[in-house]
Amino acid sequence: MAAQLKGARVALEVDNVTKRFGGLTALDHVSFKVYEGEILGLIGPNGAGKTTMFNVITGVYKPEEGRVIYYGEDITGLKPHVIARKGIARTHQVVKPFNELTVLENAMIGALFGTRHGQITEEEARSIAMEILEFVGLAEKAEEPAKVLNIQEKKRLELARALAEEPRLLLLDEVLAGLNPTEVAHMLDLLRKIRREKGVTMIMIEHVMHAVMNLADRIVVLHFGRKLAEGTPEEVARNPEVIAAYLGDPELALKFVRRLGGV
Amino acid sequence: MNDTIRKLYTRPSALIAWGLVLIFVVVGVLFKAGLVSLNTATIAMDLMVNIGLALSLAIIMSYAGYVSFGHAVFYGLGGFLTGYIVYNAVQTAYTANPQNFNLTFGRALGWWLEGAVLGALASAALAGTVGAAVLRLRGAFFAIATIGLDYAVLYLVKLYHNPLSGSADIPVTQLGAIEGFFYKTYVLVTVFFIVTVIVAYLARVSKFGYGLSAIREDEDAAEVLGVDTTRYKVYAFILSAVLTSLWGSITVWRQNSFGVDIMFSLRESVHMIAMNVIGGLGSFLGPTLGGMVYYALYRATLTKLANSQFIVVGIIVILFISLLPEGLVGLVKLVRPKLRKYID
Ligand SMILES: Nc1ncnc2c1ncn2[C@@H]1O[C@H](COP(=O)(O)OP(=O)(O)OP(=O)(O)O)[C@@H](O)[C@H]1O
Numbered sequence: 001m002a003a004q005l006k007g008a009r010v011a012l013e014v015d016n017v018t019k020r021f022g023g024l025t026a027l028d029h030v031s032f033k034v035y036e037g038e039i040l041g042l043i044g045p046n047g048a049g050k051t052t053m054f055n056v057i058t059g060v061y062k063p064e065e066g067r068v069i070y071y072g073e074d075i076t077g078l079k080p081h082v083i084a085r086k087g088i089a090r091t092h093q094v095v096k097p098f099n100e101l102t103v104l105e106n107a108m109i110g111a112l113f114g115t116r117h118g119q120i121t122e123e124e125a126r127s128i129a130m131e132i133l134e135f136v137g138l139a140e141k142a143e144e145p146a147k148v149l150n151i152q153e154k155k156r157l158e159l160a161r162a163l164a165e166e167p168r169l170l171l172l173d174e175v176l177a178g179l180n181p182t183e184v185a186h187m188l189d190l191l192r193k194i195r196r197e198k199g200v201t202m203i204m205i206e207h208v209m210h211a212v213m214n215l216a217d218r219i220v221v222l223h224f225g226r227k228l229a230e231g232t233p234e235e236v237a238r239n240p241e242v243i244a245a246y247l248g249d250p251e252l253a254l255k256f257v258r259r260l261g262g263v
Numbered sequence: 264m265n266d267t268i269r270k271l272y273t274r275p276s277a278l279i280a281w282g283l284v285l286i287f288v289v290v291g292v293l294f295k296a297g298l299v300s301l302n303t304a305t306i307a308m309d310l311m312v313n314i315g316l317a318l319s320l321a322i323i324m325s326y327a328g329y330v331s332f333g334h335a336v337f338y339g340l341g342g343f344l345t346g347y348i349v350y351n352a353v354q355t356a357y358t359a360n361p362q363n364f365n366l367t368f369g370r371a372l373g374w375w376l377e378g379a380v381l382g383a384l385a386s387a388a389l390a391g392t393v394g395a396a397v398l399r400l401r402g403a404f405f406a407i408a409t410i411g412l413d414y415a416v417l418y419l420v421k422l423y424h425n426p427l428s429g430s431a432d433i434p435v436t437q438l439g440a441i442e443g444f445f446y447k448t449y450v451l452v453t454v455f456f457i458v459t460v461i462v463a464y465l466a467r468v469s470k471f472g473y474g475l476s477a478i479r480e481d482e483d484a485a486e487v488l489g490v491d492t493t494r495y496k497v498y499a500f501i502l503s504a505v506l507t508s509l510w511g512s513i514t515v516w517r518q519n520s521f522g523v524d525i526m527f528s529l530r531e532s533v534h535m536i537a538m539n540v541i542g543g544l545g546s547f548l549g550p551t552l553g554g555m556v557y558y559a560l561y562r563a564t565l566t567k568l569a570n571s572q573f574i575v576v577g578i579i580v581i582l583f584i585s586l587l588p589e590g591l592v593g594l595v596k597l598v599r600p601k602l603r604k605y606i607d
C-alpha cells in the first residue's frame with residue numbers, strides 16, 4: 001500500500017501545528033500528510049492531543065501556529081461549517097446525536113448541509129440519507145427518535161450523518177470505544193465497506209490496537225502533543241519509543257504485528 | 264423549494280392551522296352578518312393574536328432552542344412606534360383642519376403601516392445587532408441577557424415623554440371612533456394571522472428549519488456538519504423579532520392605546536414563553552396548540568379570579584414543565600406514538 005501511495009495525491013497536510021490551552025501545549029509542532037484513498041491511524045495515550053488534532057482540522061479550534069492544507073488549499077482558521085462543506089466530515093468521540101430528531105432526519109441534515117449544500121432538494125437528501133442508513137445498518141430505525149438508540153447504534157448514526165455529507169475526508173474519533181467484541185467486529189466490517197465502496201480517505205483515532213493495526217495503511221503516534229513516530233503499522237509496533245510510551249508490553253506489540261500477517 | 268411549499272397544503276400540521284384560519288374567517292363572516300356576537304369575535308381575534316405571538320417567539324425559542332425573555336422589547340417597539348406615528352399623524356391632521364376632520368380607516372391604516380414598518384425595522388436592527396451579540400451566549404446565560412435587554416429598552420423608552428399624555432404612554436382613542444373599525448380590524452388581524460402561520464410553518468419545515476432543529480439539539484455538532492449556525496441563529500432571531508413587533512403594532516391598533524409598562528413588561532415575554540412551553544418545544548404545532556390552550560386558561564380564570572389569575576396560570580405552567588416537559592405535542596406523541604411523524 002505504501003508503495004501505491006507514493007503516486008497518490010496529498011489529501012491533507014498538517015504542517016507544524018501547535019495548539020495551546022493556557023499553559024498546556026496540546027499539540028506541539030505536529031506535521032503529517034494523508035494521501036488520497038488511504039486510512040491513517042492516529043494513536044497515542046489519553047490526553048495525547050488526538051481529538052484536539054481533529055478539532056484543529058475541522059476548524060473547531062484555531063491553532064496558534066502552523067497550517068492545515070486540504071487538497072492544496074489553506075483551510076486554517078476557517079469556520080467549521082465552511083470546512084465541512086469542502087468535504088471534511090467527522091464523528092465525535094462522545095456521540096452528539098440530534099436526540100429529538102429521527103434517525104432519518106439526523107442523516108438528512110448531513111446530506112442537506114454537507115458537500116452538496118445548496119444543490120440538493122429535500123427529497124434527494126431523504127433518499128441519500130436512507131441509502132446511507134441502509135449502508136450502516138440503521139434503516140429499520142429510520143423513523144425512531146435518535147435518543148432511543150443504544151450506544152453502538154449511536155456510533156453508527158454518527159457515521160451515517162458524516163457519510164451523508166458525502167465527504168472526501170472522514171475523521172473517525174474512537175468509533176470502536178464502548179463497543180463489545182461482536183459490535184467491534186461489525187463496526188470493523190462497516191469501516192472496511194466504507195473504504196471499499198466509498199473510497200473515502202480516512203483518519204481514524206483508535207485505542208483498540210488490533211483494529212488500527214489491521215485497518216490503517218500508516219500510523220501516526222502522538223505523545224504529549226508531539227509526533228512520536230510515523231510509519232506502517234509494523235514499523236510503529238516495533239518502534240521501541242512507541243512501545244515504551246504507549247503500547248507497553250513489547251510482547252503485545254509483536255502480537256499485533258503477527259496478527260497483521262494473517263489479515 | 265417547491266417541496267417545501269407543497270407541505271403547506273399537504274402536511275397534517277399545516278392543515279390543522281388552515282382549519283383554524285377557516286374557523287376564524289367563518290367567525291368574521293358570521294359577525295359581519297350579525298350572527299355572531301361582538302364578544303365571540305373578540306375572543307377569535309384574541310386567539311389569533313395569542314397564537315400569532317406564540318408562533319413568532321417559537322422561531323427562535325422552540326425551533327432553535329434559544330429561550331428569549333426579551334421579546335417584549337420587540338412587541339413594545341412595534342406598539343410604541345405605531346402608537347407614536349398614528350397619534351402624531353392624527354393630531355397633526357386634526358390641528359390642520361379641526362372643522363372638517365374626518366378619520367377614515369384607510370387613512371389611519373396608512374399611518375399604521377408606517378408605524379408597523381418602522382417598528383419592524385427597528386426590531387430587525389436590534390435583533391441583528393444586540394441580538395447577534397447575545398446569541399453567542401448559551402442556555403441560561405442567553406436567557407438572562409435577554410432579560411437585561413428587556414429592562415434596558417423599557418427604561419430607555421420610559422425616558423420619552425409624550426407632551427399630551429404626560430408619559431410615554433400614547434392614547435390613540437380616535438381610532439375607535441372610525442366607522443366599522445372593529446370588523447375591518449378583524450380582517451386585518453386575520454390577514455396577518457395567515458401571514459404568521461405561513462412564515463412560521465415554512466421556517467419550520469424548510470431547510471432553514473432543519474438547520475434550526477440541529478442547532479437546538481446540538482449546536483456544535485450542527486456547525487461541524489455544515490450548518491452556518493451563527494447566521495441561522497441571527498436570521499431566526501430577526502424573523503422572530505419582526506413578527507413579534509408586527510403583532511405589537513396590531514395590539515396597539517386594536518386596543519387604541521400604547522402603555523409602556525404593559526407592552527414592554529417582562530410579563531409579555533413570559534406569556535409567549537408559557538404558550539410555547541404548554542404546547543411543547545420543537546414544532547410548529549406546539550405553539551399553535553399552546554397559544555389556544557393558554558388563552559383558554561386565561562379566559563377561564565379571568566372573571567372568577569380577576570388579578571390573581573396569573574397565580575393559577577403560573578401553577579399550570581409549572582405543572583406542565585414538571586409533568587409534561589414536552590407539552591401538549593409530547594402528550595400526543597405519548598398517547599399515539601404513530602402520530603409523531605405527522606407533527607411538524
Ligand atoms: N477545550 C479545552 N480546554 C482546555 N484543555 C483542553 C481542551 N481540549 C483538550 N484539552 C486538553 O488537551 C489535551 C489533549 O486532549 P485531547 O482530547 O486532544 O486528547 P486525546 O488524545 O483525544 O485523548 P483521549 O484518548 O483520552 O481521547 C488534554 O490534556 C486535554 O485535557
Ligand SMILES: [Mg+2]
Pocket residue numbers: 050051052093
Ligand atoms: Mg480523544
